Amino acid sequence: MTQRTDSIAPRTDGTAVINYEPTVEFGRRLDAADPLRGFRERFALPRGGGGEPLVYLCGHSLGLMPLAARGIVMEELDDWAKLAVLGHEHAHRPWIPYHENLRGGLATLAGARPAEVVAMSSLTVNLHLLLAAFYRPSGERRRILMEAGAFSSDRHAVASQIAWRGLDVRDALIELSPPANADTIPEEQFEEYLEEHGAEVALVLWPGVQYRTGQAFDLGRITRAAHRAGCVVGIDLAHAIGNMPLAMHDIDADFAVWCSYKYLNAGPGAIGGCFVHERHERPHLAGWWGHEPATRFQMRPEFHAAPGVAGWQISNPPILSAAPLIASLAIFDEAGMQRLRQKSVALTGYLEYLLDRLAPDLELITPRAADSRGCQLSIRVKGPQRRGRRVFDALTTQGVIGDWREPDTIRLAPIPLYNTFADTFRGAQALAEALRLEP
Ligand SMILES: Cc1ncc(COP(=O)(O)O)c(C=O)c1O
Numbered sequence: 001m002t003q004r005t006d007s008i009a010p011r012t013d014g015t016a017v018i019n020y021e022p023t024v025e026f027g028r029r030l031d032a033a034d035p036l037r038g039f040r041e042r043f044a045l046p047r048g049g050g051g052e053p054l055v056y057l058c059g060h061s062l063g064l065m066p067l068a069a070r071g072i073v074m075e076e077l078d079d080w081a082k083l084a085v086l087g088h089e090h091a092h093r094p095w096i097p098y099h100e101n102l103r104g105g106l107a108t109l110a111g112a113r114p115a116e117v118v119a120m121s122s123l124t125v126n127l128h129l130l131l132a133a134f135y136r137p138s139g140e141r142r143r144i145l146m147e148a149g150a151f152s153s154d155r156h157a158v159a160s161q162i163a164w165r166g167l168d169v170r171d172a173l174i175e176l177s178p179p180a181n182a183d184t185i186p187e188e189q190f191e192e193y194l195e196e197h198g199a200e201v202a203l204v205l206w207p208g209v210q211y212r213t214g215q216a217f218d219l220g221r222i223t224r225a226a227h228r229a230g231c232v233v234g235i236d237l238a239h240a241i242g243n244m245p246l247a248m249h250d251i252d253a254d255f256a257v258w259c260s261y262k263y264l265n266a267g268p269g270a271i272g273g274c275f276v277h278e279r280h281e282r283p284h285l286a287g288w289w290g291h292e293p294a295t296r297f298q299m300r301p302e303f304h305a306a307p308g309v310a311g312w313q314i315s316n317p318p319i320l321s322a323a324p325l326i327a328s329l330a331i332f333d334e335a336g337m338q339r340l341r342q343k344s345v346a347l348t349g350y351l352e353y354l355l356d357r358l359a360p361d362l363e364l365i366t367p368r369a370a371d372s373r374g375c376q377l378s379i380r381v382k383g384p385q386r387r388g389r390r391v392f393d394a395l396t397t398q399g400v401i402g403d404w405r406e407p408d409t410i411r412l413a414p415i416p417l418y419n420t421f422a423d424t425f426r427g428a429q430a431l432a433e434a435l436r437l438e439p
Helices: 024-032 037-042 067-090 100-110 123-134 152-164 187-200 219-228 308-312 319-335 337-358 387-397 421-437
Strands: 008-010 016-018 117-119 143-147 173-176 201-207 232-236 255-258 273-276 362-364 377-381 403-405 409-412
Touching: 016 337, 024 337, 024 421, 037 319, 067 319, 100 117, 100 273, 100 319, 117 308, 123 152, 123 201, 123 232, 123 255, 123 273, 143 152, 143 187, 152 173, 152 201, 173 187, 187 201, 187 219, 201 219, 219 232, 273 308, 319 337, 337 362, 337 377, 337 421, 377 387, 387 403, 387 409, 387 421, 409 421
Parallel strands: 143 173, 143 201, 201 232, 232 255
Antiparallel strands: 008 016, 117 273, 255 273, 362 377, 377 409, 403 409
16 A cells, blocks of 8 residues: 555554545555555456446355466365265365365464364354363353354354253353443453453353454453453454454464355355364364364274364365365465455544544444454434334345344445455445435
């Protein structure tokens, strides 16, 4: 971002202070100066029914397809066609150790050591597996703490794990609500809760980025507070991985889970992933794919775990839902998370600036501090109930794809890998028009 040196001043964190302007020309100038602009061409950009390009601000829900994914999936299909069962050992990328293709890239994005991560299964299933291992209620220390309004699947998983152990969900599930009239939860509130009640909490499940509000948490602080109180900490990185720089190993989180179809661009229903800190050698639910590979096919009844979190795998991996992730991780590796984050801060800052100016009928739910959010901005429309939904529908009609979360939230996320400043301008302009159409 060096085009207009008069309006861009570097900050110590490597991002820039940009004097934004509310015009598409300004957006185009920033795009021309963007060192990451070439990455957009590596993705399939969706089009409307009439072939017109859409403004896609929905990578927080389903990331776009890296064009290279097609070739990798086709190679796997070709290997299956040509080699059939021999592909397990003789495919271009042999299928037996397939997860190793993903390990390095995922470790970098999670901020972990390679042996601490594995691509496997899917998010909620992984959450169940890790809760089975890490949630050990005992005596008074029996509760799970999570944020109020958590993603439904996380809450279902937690509540059913509690009930499955014969405990009362109403007693053992604590959902921390934001303070009155606020949407987001300050870290101090979390710390204060645990200082007072931590002795009753066995496990904290916390989001890296909250799906509805877009609030990003200081995960080091969350983990320290939970460990001080004697609790195990699991992090849901669904909305954080590929969105923010992460440091799961250094912050000392106990475990983390994620999906790969959002910021990781691996396609609908793609393989999930998990992190378990290397200091944990604990019993877990086992399947043959977690067995030490050298002796796995001896098919003996006793289980010898593979080293690291690879030993937590259960089943052989779904090759066709893992293949696109190889293409995506290569792009992340080339772009670099630090550079992506710098652009992301600038892009999301531009969206915020435009919404403030073009659409005064909106209330921003997401924190305004760049450190407390990733790409996503969550917006509430002021006015009569259901206006928000009508505005969202009018936005979609104009070719801007975001998403709607009941009861009142529009989520928009400019993604630094494939969105432009001009896209962001068009998205905000369309939202202003939608507000005008739906008074
Ligand atoms: C925070 C969070 N948890 C859980 C899920 C459910 O994921 P899956 O269907 O892959 O288990 C999602 C999906 O969007 C999510 O965003």
